[in-house]
Amino acid sequence: MQLTIRHETRYTYTLPLAYTIQQLHLTPRAEPQQHVLSWSLSTPGHVHAYTDAYGNLSHMMTMDAPHNALCIVASGSIATTAPDRGRVPNGDHLSPLIFTVPTRLTAATPGILELAASCLPDGKAQSKDLMCLAEHIFGAVRYQSGATAVSTTASDALALGQGVCQDHAHLFLACCHAHGIPARYVSGYIDPGNTGHAASHAWVDAWVDDKDYSGWISIDVTHARLMTDAYCRLAIGRDYDGAAPVRGVRRGGGTESLSVDVQIVPQ
Known part of the structure; x- marks a missing residue:
């Protein structure tokens, strides 16, 4: 099966944030039963890619300039087989x-x-x-x-x-x-x-x-x-x-609102 996926995570805040750090697990693992055909990760700020202790493809995103919103989009296609x-x-x-x-x-x-x-x-x-x-x-x-x-x-x-x-x-x-x-x-x-x-x-x-x-x-x-x-x-x-796909901490921002939109289309 081929799955086309788009995952948008959007945060909005009532007051400006001074700093945000987010750990992202938004890239499919490299495993025998799934093969990444294409994949992209769109985030603001500075992003550092690494592989964590469990072999997960991970990213650390940081923003140290004032901001009132944050949008993270992961998208792409993978080919899967049933184990x-x-x-x-x-x-x-x-x-x-x-x-x-x-x-x-x-x-x-x-x-x-x-x-x-x-x-x-x-x-x-x-x-x-x-x-x-x-x-x-x-x-x-x-x-x-x-x-x-x-x-x-x-x-x-x-x-x-x-x-x-x-x-x-x-x-x-x-x-x-x-x-x-x-x-x-x-x-x-x-x-x-x-x-x-x-x-x-x-x-x-x-x-x-x-x-x-x-x-x-x-x-x-x-x-x-x-x-x-x-x-x-x-x-x-x-x-x-x-x-967790997205997990982090922030400084400032007042009240937080979160919206998540996931679209998955099989072929």
Whole structure:
């Protein structure tokens, strides 16, 4: 499949800002199942490109002149193929064990431990166990846009019973980490199909030990299904904080307004 993507993030402020710094994960990863045909990143200010510790193609954008608005546009086309049974190669040379460490957003609580125990063995899991967990999370936390924020923890989303894709991903990670199973956060895009609604998306990679395969499989917890060729992967990390498409801090600016427009066209 070929996906043509345009992602615009626009900030406006009631007062001038003196300084802005943004970490950007807005360039697709170089992976066997996706090939970048063309890609561009348009930002104001000074931009420094680098590869982070997880192998993500990243940019650091800074603005030190007064400004009242900020617009970041990432766009291009990628060619994707569907990974066999959701299996994605471990080509990043990182030990999967670094993805067993809980974070502030994925810390286990009694409710999470109970959910994890209903599906997962300790230490190792098969694909069927992980899909069972995704289905349980899908039933326990109803998708509801605006119900949570990027700072919402996995335990808070579980208690609320509502959330969005990053909440589903964090809850899945928390359950896996509680049982010593490597799992990592994935940020990117998904072809919305006939829903007509495109947006940034979040899902997970989890380490399986099946009879014929040991390695990562990629699971869209929000839809309780394996990743297909309808997905574009931007970044991986321990949680949202490490893989967010746009994340930063500012000095000044008064009240902030944010608008995001994502367009994805499959071919």
